[in-house]
Amino acid sequence: MKVSYVFILLLGFILSFKLTAQEKPTIYLISSSSEYNEEVIPSIITMFEEKGHLVDTRYLDKQTSDFGYVNTDKSRAKTLINALTDDNVKYLWFVRGGAGALNLLPYLYAAEDKIKKSTPKIIVGFSDVTAIHYFINRQIKWPSVHGVLASFNKNLYVPNETKSEISRNSDVEDIFSLAEKEIKYRDVIPLNNQARKNISGKLFGGNLTLLQSLFSTKYETVSADDIFIVEDVGVTYRQLDRSLHQLLYKNQFKPKGIIFGQFYSLSATDEERLIFKTVIKDFAAKAPYPVYYYPLFGHGKTNKPLILFNDVKINCNKNDEYCSLTQKKMALSNKSK
Numbered sequence: 001m002k003v004s005y006v007f008i009l010l011l012g013f014i015l016s017f018k019l020t021a022q023e024k025p026t027i028y029l030i031s032s033s034s035e036y037n038e039e040v041i042p043s044i045i046t047m048f049e050e051k052g053h054l055v056d057t058r059y060l061d062k063q064t065s066d067f068g069y070v071n072t073d074k075s076r077a078k079t080l081i082n083a084l085t086d087d088n089v090k091y092l093w094f095v096r097g098g099a100g101a102l103n104l105l106p107y108l109y110a111a112e113d114k115i116k117k118s119t120p121k122i123i124v125g126f127s128d129v130t131a132i133h134y135f136i137n138r139q140i141k142w143p144s145v146h147g148v149l150a151s152f153n154k155n156l157y158v159p160n161e162t163k164s165e166i167s168r169n170s171d172v173e174d175i176f177s178l179a180e181k182e183i184k185y186r187d188v189i190p191l192n193n194q195a196r197k198n199i200s201g202k203l204f205g206g207n208l209t210l211l212q213s214l215f216s217t218k219y220e221t222v223s224a225d226d227i228f229i230v231e232d233v234g235v236t237y238r239q240l241d242r243s244l245h246q247l248l249y250k251n252q253f254k255p256k257g258i259i260f261g262q263f264y265s266l267s268a269t270d271e272e273r274l275i276f277k278t279v280i281k282d283f284a285a286k287a288p289y290p291v292y293y294y295p296l297f298g299h300g301k302t303n304k305p306l307i308l309f310n311d312v313k314i315n316c317n318k319n320d321e322y323c324s325l326t327q328k329k330m331a332l333s334n335k336s337k
Contacts, residue, residue: 024052025090029150030059030083032076033128034098035068040151044095047155051173059083060095069100076100077107080132084140085111085118095150097127102213108135109219115140122330124175125149127233127299130206134214137204137309138221143330146206146229146297147175147305165266167303174305183327185304188259188314189293190323191284196316199290201256203312203327205229208243215250222252227312231261231298237275244283257290257314259325261298290314292323 027048029041045055061079063071070076083092108115123129123136123144133144148167157168190196205211205228214220232240240263247253264276277293284291292314296302306312307330316323 024054026054026056026088027091027093027150028056028059028083028086028089029095030080030092031062031070031095032080032104032132033069033094033100034096035062035064035070036096036151038062040156041095043156044150047172051176059092067100068098069103073100073103074107077104080104081107081111081115084115084121084136087119089121090119092121092123093150094123094125094129094132096152097125097129097149097207099128101128101131102210105131105135105219108132109139112139122179126231126297126303127207128210130210131213133206133308134204134210134219141309143307143309145175145178145305145330146308148172148303165301166299167301169302170304178305178307178330180329182329183305183307183325185294185296185325186322187294187296188323188325189321190316191281191291191293192287194288195257195284195290195292195314195323196318197290198313198315199227199257200311200313201225201227203227203229203306203308203310205308206231208232209235212243212246215246222255224254224256226255227257227259227314228255229259229261229297229306229308232263233265233299235263237263237272237279240276241279241282244279248283248286255289257292258287259292259294259314262295262300263298264295266299266301294325 029044041057048055059079059082061071061075065072083089120142123132124147126146126149133146136142136144148170152164152166154167154169154171156162202225204226208230209232211230260280264273280293296304297306307327310327310330313326314323
């Protein structure tokens with residue numbers, strides 16, 4: 001009797017786990033940029049399964065190219081387009097960034113009508129994934145999440161063992177919460193007088209190097225309603241200064257505002273962090289639009305999620321040192337418009 005009772009309890013636990021997993025959306029993993037470490041994939045799968053999600057790896061196709069990308073441009077584009085047109089996919093989570101996603105734009109634009117007919121997906125990632133976000137936001141009109149990669153986050157970080165500390169303080173659960181509650185970050189620093197006014201618009205952006213790569217190309221689109229987020233890694237403060245002067249000199253670039261994330265390295269000293277902030281403050285003093293500083297997203301230890309192609313409001317009280325950033329919870333329509 002005792003053995004039967006234990007068996008029934010065990011069976012009930014297994015069935016309840018499967019039901020829980022079925023209630024939550026399956027996570028489809030993908031990587032469209034630099035090659036990833038295949039040894040980390042089992043840990044990623046376990047991480048999501050422990051949160052009640054099934055994981056599908058059919059869109060992980062690694063045949064490292066001569067440039068160190070996960071595959072050739074054509075093959076990477078084909079895999080990505082297959083994922084974007086798969087109506088079973090809701091969460092498409094990038095394993096890593098790196099380089100090479102920009103090369104896929106011609107293929108994506110050629111498949112634009114096909115992708116628009118598919119059900120919307122929640123694209124999650126940052127860094128080189130910026131090129132994918134740009135296409136999805138601008139052309140397909142789906143919101144997407146600038147947030148942690150599947151291989152770099154608090155859930156996988158092990159002190160003294162994990163090589164990189166990128167996103168070590170940021171939980172993948174923060175991404176799932178975007179569909180349930182609004183974002184409200186209260187420690188956004190206004191850097192010029194224009195930033196003291198309340199503003200609202202659509203959030204766009206990501207990695208500054210990727211965004212600059214689109215300047216003056218056939219793929220560049222701008223809107224007077226844009227509020228940009230920008231972040232970067234591996235640039236010196238002088239390189240950043242040059243890039244920001246390019247923004248000042250750029251024709252037809254008049255966003256409603258720009259929010260700067262982290263630009264200094266993970267190992268930066270206080271002096272190094274200060275010089276990057278000084279460069280951004282110098283830009284803010286010359287910019288004719290609101291400029292804000294919020295180094296809690298990007299390639300740092302903390303990478304708070306933001307919803308791209310989603311409404312954003314920045315409110316500032318004249319008596320407060322900081323402003324607040326608010327976004328409503330993420331909602332997906334049945335079809336892209």
